[in-house]
Amino acid sequence: MTEFLLEFWRALYFLISPYAANAIPPLVKGKTPIDAGKNFLDGKRILGNGKTWEGFVAGTLFGTFCGSVAWLFYTHLNTIAKEYGFTLPYISPFNAFLLSIGALFGDMLGSFIKRRLSMERGSPAPLLDQLDFIFGAFAVGMFITDVNLFTFLWCVIITPIVHILANLLAYVCRIKEVPW
Ligand code: CTP
Ligand code: MG
Secondary structure, X not given: OHHHHHHHHHHXXXXXXXXXXXXXXXXXXXXXEOOOOOEOOOOOEOOOOOOEHHHHHXXXXXXXXXXXXXXXXXXXXXXXXXXXXXXXXOOOHHHHHHHHHHHHHHHHHHHHHHHHOOOOOOXXXXXXXXXXXXXXXXXXXXXXXXXXXXHHHHHHHXXXXXXXXXXXXXXXXXOOOOOO
């Protein structure tokens, strides 16, 4: 049980790059669709206008940046972790770059799936919308750093809660018109 609870902190550390990468594209609101406006075999858009190069590049840069800042504090944070009997997943700046790309590919896969299900760009797909980038980050993370099923479970638990809190905060700060 303690092992699972301690895993929370490892998940939080792992999430820095993926969160940073995923948070930036909606602020950038790019204009150049990654699918170049093309349709898939089913005649529907491959990804749609919501996935742009500007968002992808800015997300990758910011995810790499935040992951690199976290990496600067790794030794310090890990010393604290060791006092509690666990080790943080080591993520170099290059691996933060790979995790960011993984997260953004996960986000694109989410849109690809939505388009195949004939869902318009921006239509809500609960859980898929919130978790797609987590799947992408994990698909990469499991090969480049020390994460496990518990880390993944924590990420899946934390992320929708963070989403709700972030939207509430944006509403309170009048950045968003509705609290969801
Ligand atoms: N965005 C972007 N480039 C990306 C990802 C996101 O420019 N690679 C921007 C788009 O302006 C997008 C917004 O961030 O509308 C919100 O992202 P998301 O919710 O993932 O896209 P949706 O518009 O909801 O489209 P979809 O239905 O495909 O998820
Ligand atoms: Mg969306």
